[in-house]
Amino acid sequence: MKKKIETVQTLLDALTYITKFRGDIIVVKYGGSAQTSDSLKEKFAQDIALLKAVGMKPVVVHGGGKSITSLLDELNIKSEFIDGQRVTSKEAMRVVEMVLSGEINKNIVSLLNSYEAKAIGISGKDANFIKAIPKDEGRFGYTGIIEEINPSIVFNILDDGFVPVIAPIATASKLNHPGFNINADLAASKIAIALKARKVLFLTDTEGVLDRDKKLIKTLTIAKTNELIKEGVISGGMIPKVNAAIEALKGGVKKAHIIDGRLEHSLLLEILTSSGIGTCIEL
Numbered sequence: 064m065k066k067k068i069e070t071v072q073t074l075l076d077a078l079t080y081i082t083k084f085r086g087d088i089i090v091v092k093y094g095g096s097a098q099t100s101d102s103l104k105e106k107f108a109q110d111i112a113l114l115k116a117v118g119m120k121p122v123v124v125h126g127g128g129k130s131i132t133s134l135l136d137e138l139n140i141k142s143e144f145i146d147g148q149r150v151t152s153k154e155a156m157r158v159v160e161m162v163l164s165g166e167i168n169k170n171i172v173s174l175l176n177s178y179e180a181k182a183i184g185i186s187g188k189d190a191n192f193i194k195a196i197p198k199d200e201g202r203f204g205y206t207g208i209i210e211e212i213n214p215s216i217v218f219n220i221l222d223d224g225f226v227p228v229i230a231p232i233a234t235a236s237k238l239n240h241p242g243f244n245i246n247a248d249l250a251a252s253k254i255a256i257a258l259k260a261r262k263v264l265f266l267t268d269t270e271g272v273l274d275r276d277k278k279l280i281k282t283l284t285i286a287k288t289n290e291l292i293k294e295g296v297i298s299g300g301m302i303p304k305v306n307a308a309i310e311a312l313k314g315g316v317k318k319a320h321i322i323d324g325r326l327e328h329s330l331l332l333e334i335l336t337s338s339g340i341g342t343c344i345e346l
Contacts, residue, residue: 077335084334085118087261088221090316092251092307093171094126095268097324104174107266110330111226112180120221123175123182123228124254126247127167131159147300148198151205151244159205159244160186163230171228183220186230188242190216193250195233195243207233207243209250212257229254252307256314263311264333265304266324271342272297272305283344285309308344319344 091111097103114121128149135142135158143150151159168184175182187193192214195207220227231250233243248265255263270279272288275296283291288305291297297305301321308319322333322341332340 073336076337077331079337080335081117081119084261086120088120088122088255088258089114089334090122090124090251090255090258090260090263091330092124092126092247092263092265093324094128094247095266095324097266097329098125098127098167099129100325103324103327106327107324107330108174108178108180110328111175112178113331114334115180115226121226122217122221122254122258122260123171123226124231124247124251125163125167125171125228126231127163130167131155131162134158134162145203147303148203148246149206149244150203153205153241156205156241156244160232160242163244164188164232168228168230175226175228180226181224182226182228184228184230185216185220187233187245187250191234192216192229193231193233193245193253195235195245197243205241205243207235207245209233209245209253212253214254214257217254217258246303248304248307249310252311252314252316255311255316260311260316262318262320262334263308263316264320264322264330265308266329267301267304267321268323268325269301270323270340271321272301272344280342281339283342285312285344285346288344305344312344312346317345 097107111121132142164186172182172184194211196210198206198208217227231245231247233245272280274280311319320333320343322329
């Protein structure tokens with residue numbers, strides 16, 4: 064009986080947040096271990112299906128760096144990185160698009176559909192959704208930075224009751240251009256702003272933002288986050304994630320969350336419980 068009462072209490076706790084966020088757009092950047100483990104893939108799909116079932120409007124933006132690097136290696140195409148950012152050659156761009164828009168995007172769509180989430184996959188090329196220009200004046204090859212987002216296609220997908228699954232490939236203004244490879248964290252941030260999302264969540268392979276003692280920091284402001292970057296507490300691969308979170312907040316998104324995608328049902332634990340599991344950054 065005690066266990067049943069605890070279950071009811073959990074549901075009542077979740078009801079508060081279901082009511083609060085019903086009808087809101089929630090952008091989720093999906094990557095890391097959550098994207099490579101079969102078990103975690105299924106739990107992620109269940110989370111998205113439940114969020115949709117209770118009235119929220121999830122939007123999935125996915126990466127795929129490990130799969131891209133793996134296929135480039137198989138094809139003997141050299142992978143080059145500058146400051147942790149991929150330099151995308153014209154030859155590599157073909158592989159990037161094939162992996163992101165083809166293999167990974169359609170696998171996610173298929174998985175969500177199997178859990179009755181009704182998903183549709185697109186890339187930034189569809190309906191000129193995302194337009195980009197070369198990063199650092201071409202220093203990174205066909206890696207781009209977002210110049211413009213036209214969110215109408217995503218609003219249409221949401222209005223029709225589907226979950227948009229977005230591959231971070233952008234179109235260019237030049238005819239016959241192969242397009243641009245976009246960092247998935249930055250794409251999620253820009254997309255969240257354009258959609259006027261309530262939240263943006265970044266799934267990572269760490270608990271969240273950690274302090275000097277490697278303990279989880281539950282809440283942060285933009286000012287405190289910038290302070291921790293200057294002090295070197297936030298460093299390495301976490302910097303682009305918190306910068307993407309800050310950009311989203313400055314663009315009107317109410318909260319940004321950095322959570323551990325290695326945990327089962329991490330999305331539900333962060334969104335539908337009072338304690339959460341990761342780091343929440345707000346203004």
